[in-house]
Amino acid sequence: MTDAPQFVAPLIADLVGDAALAAHFSTDAEIAAMLRFEKALADAQASCGMIAPAAARVIADACDAFAPDLESLAAGATRDGVVVPDLVKQLRTAVGAAHGGQVHLGATSQDVIDTSLTLRLKEIASDIEARLRGLCDALAALAERDGGKGLMGHTRMQRARPITAAQKIEAWRAPLVRHLVRFDEMRPRLFVLQLGGAVGDRADLGAQAQAVADHMAQALGLASTPRARHAQRDATVEFGQWLALVCGSLGKLGADVALMAQNEVAEVTLASGGGSSAMPEKNNPVKAEILVALARQAATLAGGLHHALVHENERSGAAWTLEWLLLPPLVVATGAALRNARALIGDLSFVQSMPPFP
Amino acid sequence: MTDAPQFVAPLIADLVGDAALAAHFSTDAEIAAMLRFEKALADAQASCGMIAPAAARVIADACDAFAPDLESLAAGATRDGVVVPDLVKQLRTAVGAAHGGQVHLGATSQDVIDTSLTLRLKEIASDIEARLRGLCDALAALAERDGGKGLMGHTRMQRARPITAAQKIEAWRAPLVRHLVRFDEMRPRLFVLQLGGAVGDRADLGAQAQAVADHMAQALGLASTPRARHAQRDATVEFGQWLALVCGSLGKLGADVALMAQNEVAEVTLASGGGSSAMPEKNNPVKAEILVALARQAATLAGGLHHALVHENERSGAAWTLEWLLLPPLVVATGAALRNARALIGDLSFVQSMPPFP
């Protein structure tokens, strides 16, 4: 993958980007997922008798061997607003005259693009979920080790009453556990096949429409719905809000650590902080600050994503494109936040500042 | 209730505000809910043996008869950032010297304010849920009446393929049905008693803390949790995102209607549109436009609300106050959107522009 995007300046991509999650938005990954769609479509149509089994085999082989003309794709995307018309044209040529016309049969660009995104969101979400679980475990281990230490509780930026490190850690961990529950709840809404054709009613798929959809969904590991959701963007937007909830909760962790790491407060120490070009003796709570920055970036992007719900008619070029502009950096921000949080917890030791409770 | 706020300019409050939902943020409503908390606290403490039954009775009577000194409350809120210290002081005076000290025992301002908000959000959500159900019913009835009419489907602002009114209506209704499911999922996270005391650990409630919490939660119709969630703001922020999802879906409805009501398109007629001071013959799709405006307002407010997750330490005056600034107008926007949507559906008839499908 030579074109992995990072959505942040390359010099700070290891700091505030996330190569693993960003890779799902590379050209390779996008096209591979689109080809999975076309292959599954042909296969489903063959098994429903809409196209010949031989056609499906040739299409499958062409998808497996496909090497796109990237320059042509980029030009196509710029002209059409979507990459699919040019991709389908290339794929039909690769399939050959005999069966080329059976590629993409009864489907439309949005079917390919939305399903391709969903297939990748499934991998993305699985990675995020694993990181969330790992972070919850790391927090539980930290509580096990340091939880009994006495700290000063602070309310409204003033010393209040003693608490324990366990309480602090619980305030970080409990929302993450709830985020995992939320994710399970939204899963059936999110991982859904999009298949609707030109205006979303599957008209060109005829009587076999639902059977084709069911077959494809099964093959792709997605849920099948009785209708396409072309202009119904709630699942995507909901997922974006969930990402921002995760980032926001990690922003609270970051804000807390940055405050506790103040020299004057010194309720935590950090094994590896950042140095300064002017003051090499400093131990800056860089990862904690980054968590706050990423939380605010995610809040920003998620707020904008709500506007994508105002998706006019049977397909909105404007509202749909807005999703493409806001969701990928939001995914990357979440990945960066989870990675930084995990590293921060690894660095962190509580320093008892108050006698422990009886 | 003489002080019902509207969160919008009064001249347009009937257009873009919602008197019924805004009323839950009036001084009367806020204080009534706070007094419910104090009364339930005393009652729970009496039943757990922490205070005398007589004290609880006197406190309950004082709550029932309480007439706050509003000027003093406002001055207190301005001084303390929260109204509770002054309210408790007034309430203790009303209770009298014998039992005044047992008012608000072991609780803190945040317990009162968060629980008061939750009690009102429960009523608010119940109203919103009922309106959502009513709107779903109205859409179902519209589909029953007009669903068979043929329309032109539009993608990317261009004529595409024929559809039916039923498909259009389904694209409006299906997300609302999912919003009802989402609401049911978040309900157990949202309607939770807040009781934590000074720094959230219930230290001042001693061994009876959980029993007091359970008793109070039962009395107030809320869930009881093993710990307070003072600095964990995910439920409130999640609810705000849900409100914006509802508004965004209604914004799509509004955008669709405004486009179909264009004179050149004329796929719907509106029984009552707005007039113009210069062109009295016009029939402006005001309610449809308002839905778009409210969707963008809600998107804006919900995006800002994500920042409230970065809630430092055991209580953040800054992040907590931000919730108070953004959530009430978001509730009101949702009410206004639901009311306008319902009225719009009442006004709307589809006009067949294409032959119906075979």
Add this chain to the structure above:
Amino acid sequence: MTDAPQFVAPLIADLVGDAALAAHFSTDAEIAAMLRFEKALADAQASCGMIAPAAARVIADACDAFAPDLESLAAGATRDGVVVPDLVKQLRTAVGAAHGGQVHLGATSQDVIDTSLTLRLKEIASDIEARLRGLCDALAALAERDGGKGLMGHTRMQRARPITAAQKIEAWRAPLVRHLVRFDEMRPRLFVLQLGGAVGDRADLGAQAQAVADHMAQALGLASTPRARHAQRDATVEFGQWLALVCGSLGKLGADVALMAQNEVAEVTLASGGGSSAMPEKNNPVKAEILVALARQAATLAGGLHHALVHENERSGAAWTLEWLLLPPLVVATGAALRNARALIGDLSFVQSMPPFP
């Protein structure tokens, strides 16, 4: 004025609202400014020979004596999306049959509403400007008194190198001084008469259109432009961004004070902080926290306001209404921030924590 809106819950209106600025959005203030428009229009048309001087006099008298039927206005606003058609109807009745038809001649709702807003924004901006100047003076006085005290500079939340209080104060004051310069620059773009008629081309005003506009602008203290700016919303949106710049700069002041007021840092003392219902001994930096909350509220609202630029055609009900929803609370937030900042500076004394520089 019995209907002054606050745009925040009434219990905290003295804390995070601003009665003086909110009053400009009351029904009384809105209608008074609208009547100024109608009166100036008639007067200008009389002096250009479009209507009889007697008609202008009768209209002026009717405006001066006008007592609107508020219920009818609210119903009109809800029906028409704007209050003006009903207002003009009432005003024509008040003027009487002889000259009623000459009320609002050649104008449209947007002319009245935008000019009414501009007239009030002029008063609002003048108040904000005066408060900004007062705050700059207060900061200069604080620097005069406390500037020489030595503090510890902090970077990335860590102790860095000694600075002086003067440097801290300068970082608060210098942006405010630049905001005053910015305001002067935008003034000629902002305080402009809106007069365009039905579709913004002044067609119904005929050959006298520019003369009428010039006369009105002169009478109302606004600039006259060669064309109306109906669908050009950049001046309003720019003003909103400026308000958020002011609030953001005050948010930095608030964040700094809250950090310096930490018990562990103690580089400032506050004469009057907030108390707690559980911990009466605390001295919470309430005003400082409020400044942070208001900065984030203003950032939120200003971001949403940018969407109002996407104002389709010759008048967008959706985009225009969005301005009405976001600008008033943004004005009020700015007023609240300036008031809290001024009070905070009055409360604040620096505590020398480092030896002063040689």
Add this chain to the structure above:
Amino acid sequence: MTDAPQFVAPLIADLVGDAALAAHFSTDAEIAAMLRFEKALADAQASCGMIAPAAARVIADACDAFAPDLESLAAGATRDGVVVPDLVKQLRTAVGAAHGGQVHLGATSQDVIDTSLTLRLKEIASDIEARLRGLCDALAALAERDGGKGLMGHTRMQRARPITAAQKIEAWRAPLVRHLVRFDEMRPRLFVLQLGGAVGDRADLGAQAQAVADHMAQALGLASTPRARHAQRDATVEFGQWLALVCGSLGKLGADVALMAQNEVAEVTLASGGGSSAMPEKNNPVKAEILVALARQAATLAGGLHHALVHENERSGAAWTLEWLLLPPLVVATGAALRNARALIGDLSFVQSMPPFP
């Protein structure tokens, strides 16, 4: 430049990205600008007698020949939150033991990074300004050619009164002309040398601080200020708002064109629209829709940028990093919007739908 970031997925980078502007955020461009800073610093210090002329010459030569170890830089950025400490270390090694200690003398990371950004923003702004002027010219030429054609004016999405194409074009062009004025006003605030040292007071530059700053500013083509503006972020945030104003105005242009290009309205034709994979006969107004999407993306990012004003203490890692996350994609969105707008205007012809005015 092998690492040019696009901030959008590569498949759609030619559609919604801008390679020319994104290139200013490549590693090459960032480091080149940082080296300009270090070179100018050494040169200024030599001319003020702080370091030997020979040292400045060696430093200049090392900067010219410098080939960074990128892996080490990335690791440094991740550790320190800024790339500068590692860069300075590498540069000192390249300069050699004799003069290495005189590299970066009295400066801090923020001086390098902020000035590097400013140097690139100057080139960015110059490109944007040229595109804005070119677009204004194209609009003037369009008005010259098509301005006399009669169209129907639309208000609140309904047919209103006839207008001319000239009026439509004027509503697009006039705000752009004002944006050029705004840019000229902000220029002296934006293009300013940042030089402050560890905590912004230039303490380590001693008595020569201002002379060094003046010399550097002169060499770099920036303004010199009496003090550093480390924690004063208003100029950067103001610039971001200006970018969003530009994008928002172009969003209005896009929304208008998409509405006029509707088949039912047909008041414009587009020479090259987008095709569909299901409906090859369509002529989708892709560029117009993209302008709306970019306007909303820019609104989103600019709203988030306001939060960067809440920049605590003498340097905030959190608030500063937020700028790095939001400003580059905002720049790229503006470039994409200007490019799409120019191409759209090239494609567009008005179709007379109403008799021209007498």
